[in-house]
Amino acid sequence: MEREFKNKEYKRIAQKFQPKRAILRNIIVSFLVGGFICSIGQLILNYFLIQGMPFKEASGLTSGIMVALGALLTGLGIYDELGKFAGAGSAIPITGFANSMVSPALEFKREGFVFGVGAKMFSIAGPVIVYGSISAIIVAWLSLLLK
Amino acid sequence: MAKNKAGQQTFVFAQKPFILSMAATVGPKEGAGPLADYFDVLLPDDILGEQSWEKAEKKMLLQTIRLALEKNELEEKEIDYLVAGDLLNQIITASFTARELAIPFLGIYGACSTMAESLALASCLIAGGFANKIVAASCSHNCTAERQYRGPTELGMQLTPTSQCTVTGAGAAVVSLQGSGPKIDCATIGKVIDLGIKDPSDMGTAMAPAAADTLLQHFADTGRKPDYYDLILTGDLATVGSNILKELMQKSGVPLGENYNDSGMMIFTKKQGVNAGGSGCGCISAVTCGYVYKKLLQGELKKVLIIGTGALLSPTSYQQKESIPGIAHAVSIEGGH
Numbered sequence: 001m002e003r004e005f006k007n008k009e010y011k012r013i014a015q016k017f018q019p020k021r022a023i024l025r026n027i028i029v030s031f032l033v034g035g036f037i038c039s040i041g042q043l044i045l046n047y048f049l050i051q052g053m054p055f056k057e058a059s060g061l062t063s064g065i066m067v068a069l070g071a072l073l074t075g076l077g078i079y080d081e082l083g084k085f086a087g088a089g090s091a092i093p094i095t096g097f098a099n100s101m102v103s104p105a106l107e108f109k110r111e112g113f114v115f116g117v118g119a120k121m122f123s124i125a126g127p128v129i130v131y132g133s134i135s136a137i138i139v140a141w142l143s144l145l146l147k
Numbered sequence: 148m149a150k151n152k153a154g155q156q157t158f159v160f161a162q163k164p165f166i167l168s169m170a171a172t173v174g175p176k177e178g179a180g181p182l183a184d185y186f187d188v189l190l191p192d193d194i195l196g197e198q199s200w201e202k203a204e205k206k207m208l209l210q211t212i213r214l215a216l217e218k219n220e221l222e223e224k225e226i227d228y229l230v231a232g233d234l235l236n237q238i239i240t241a242s243f244t245a246r247e248l249a250i251p252f253l254g255i256y257g258a259c260s261t262m263a264e265s266l267a268l269a270s271c272l273i274a275g276g277f278a279n280k281i282v283a284a285s286c287s288h289n290c291t292a293e294r295q296y297r298g299p300t301e302l303g304m305q306l307t308p309t310s311q312c313t314v315t316g317a318g319a320a321v322v323s324l325q326g327s328g329p330k331i332d333c334a335t336i337g338k339v340i341d342l343g344i345k346d347p348s349d350m351g352t353a354m355a356p357a358a359a360d361t362l363l364q365h366f367a368d369t370g371r372k373p374d375y376y377d378l379i380l381t382g383d384l385a386t387v388g389s390n391i392l393k394e395l396m397q398k399s400g401v402p403l404g405e406n407y408n409d410s411g412m413m414i415f416t417k418k419q420g421v422n423a424g425g426s427g428c429g430c431i432s433a434v435t436c437g438y439v440y441k442k443l444l445q446g447e448l449k450k451v452l453i454i455g456t457g458a459l460l461s462p463t464s465y466q467q468k469e470s471i472p473g474i475a476h477a478v479s480i481e482g483g484h
Contacts, residue, residue, distance in 0.1 A: 007343035013398075014344070014352045017390040019308040019423075026305065074301050083303020084420075090303050099303050107299035110199045124298060 030089030033082070037093040041066050063094055070098030075106065100124040151274060154368025156336050156361075158267065160274040163330040166480070167280070167321040170215035171437030172207050173414075173429070174289065174315025180415045185437040186316075187214055193290055193315060200300075201239065204288035208233070208244045208317045212284050215319040215436075223249045226321070227278035230269050232261040234287045234313075234428055235295060241284070250282065259354075259383050260337070261285040262318055262432040263455025263476040267334035269322040270478075279324050286317030287427030296347070296462055309349035311385050311426035314414060318432030320440075329443045332450075332479040335368060337361035339459065341472040347465045350458040351388025351411075351423055357473030358384060358456050359395040365452070365477045366401055373403050377448045380439065381475075382431035382456040385411035385424030410434035431455050439480070449482040 041062055048058035070093075073079040079099045082090045090096050101121055108120035122129070153159040171186045178189030188210065195203040208231070216223065229248060232255040233240035245252035257264040265283035272278045290300050292313040298304065322331065340360050344353040358381050366372060373379060373396075384392055389409040396403045410431045411424035435453050442448040459472045 010342040010356060011344075013394060014355070014387075014391050017387050017394070018349065018352060019387070021307055074303075077301060079303045080301045081303075084305055086303075087305035091305075096303065099301070103299035103301035103303075106301055107294055124302065 026087050029085065030087045033086035033089030034093060035089075037066075037090065037095055041093070066094045067098040070095030071102045074099045074102040079103075097125060097128065100128070151271075153333065154364070156338075156364050157333055157368035158271055158274075158336070159333045159369075160270055160331065162274050162324070163332055163481070164270045164273040164322045164324060165326040165483070166329045166331065166440070167221075167323045167326045168215050168218035168328070169318065169320045169436035169440040170211050170218060171433040171435075171440075172211045172214070172317045173433050173437075176289070176312075176419065177314055177316055177414055177425075177433065180419065182414055182434065182438050185441050186433060187211075187437065190315070193288070200288055200290035200294070201235065204233070204235075204240045204286060204291050205243045207288065207315070208240055208284060208286040208319075209247055211286070211317040212244065212248065212282055212319040215282065215284075215321050219321060221280070221321065226250045226280050226282050228253055228269075228272065229282045229284065230255060230265040230272075231282070231284040232256050232265065232428070233285060234258065234292050240286060240288075240291075257455065257474060257476065258457030258459050259287070259426060259428050259430065260455030260457035260474050260476050261428045262435060263334070263382070263453055263478050266320060266322070266331060266478045267336065267476055269320075270331040270334060273322055273324050281322045282319055283322055284317065284319035285428040285432045287313055287315070287429035287432075289313045289315045289427075292427055306422055307348045308422050309346070309351065309387050310422045311350060311383065311411060311424055312415065312419075312421035313427040314383075314425045314430040314433065316414075316427070316429030316433035318429070318436030320436060328483045329440070330481045330483065332481045333369060334479065335361055335365035335477040337364070337475040337477070339472045339474050341470050343470045345465065345468065345470050347460060347471065349387065350383075350426060350471065351385045352391060353458050353460075353471035354456040354473035354475065355384055355388040355391040355395060358388070358392050358454055358475040359399065361454060361475040361477050362392075362396065363399055363401060369479075373401060373406065376406055376450045376452045376479075378439070378442075378451045379403060379407045379454070380431070380434065380451065381407075381409045381454045383411035383424070383426035384409050384456055385426065387423045388456070413438070443480065443482045446482060451480045453478050453480065
């Protein structure tokens, strides 16, 4: 009981000295950077559409190019700096997904291709795939039921 | 009665061990910081031509220990024991360094308090008559710590303003029964204190209560007051933790004055994008073995209290929602002349 009080009391004292996250700044920056990345994707997509490519193929190819760009920028050591600056703005677009796969692949290459690259590559992207698939299934069922 | 004990938790050395030499190495980011002139070696890059960050960290510690020996023209066989530790799992940096050295090895772990712990233990072994010369050393590497505690180094993540940047740096000290130079006067061993802080990106808040507890005990055990020292230097509380420490000391009736500083705040400037400041074993190791040692030799500092502060968490413990236990050890060093 006494310990509980002490912990609460300490949190209250400590709070005064903990700088707050710049939430407004972070939201604005992530909106702008995220929007910029998506605009690049849109430009590429539009280019393919103008060339007469069917939408399905064009969108697949666009995603592929964005993933390749994200991977390249990760390898060049630029994407982590962008991430520090833009937060969710660079993490949420598909380029961020590429970063979350390529960065562990690079990092754990030293532990070998099986237990390093192979096992660790999905250490960050894995949960996204798992819960993304589960959400997709739930939404699919719901939409089927509501029809 | 233990003849070398004062109060509850303090070793007082009847025969004060000498620090024959200290050597400090830092990485490129630390080398671009305000204390660059005080370090012996500024590394040009993080990898040092090695195959992995871990191997680079080992190379850095090994070179730093060898440099500390060279400064006194000592050979490895003249050293009785090596007391060293680092941040990596199973303290591989320290033990793999010891593999290269012909020195009997005691590996220790106190998270970022390791340098203070190694100096305190080395002093005990010497004052107790168990050894003539001991090397005490500790180090950390930004990239090895990053991949062990957080995520891949190239992962694009936004950090919170309370987060700290692990220092790439190493410090080594040759502690001796005979000789000249600064002396280790006493050391206070801290308790593990945990006030329920769970945020692993706010270790300053997690460690500040341990630092306050050890400091208060040190002053109680020795009868000294904060103004006894020219410098009271904590390890890596950084801006958040050191402000909390000052507040806790104020509330306990032992306010810290202008002579208080924190290694994590000294080693980087705010412009270097490190949020709250530096952290890691290498932080206080490099600042003590670089800055403090040179100031002691120059006579600008005469009495210094260094307080290594460690957050005793692991990735497993915080993923299991455990709070972060803190520890702090204080070592008092006196100028030689």
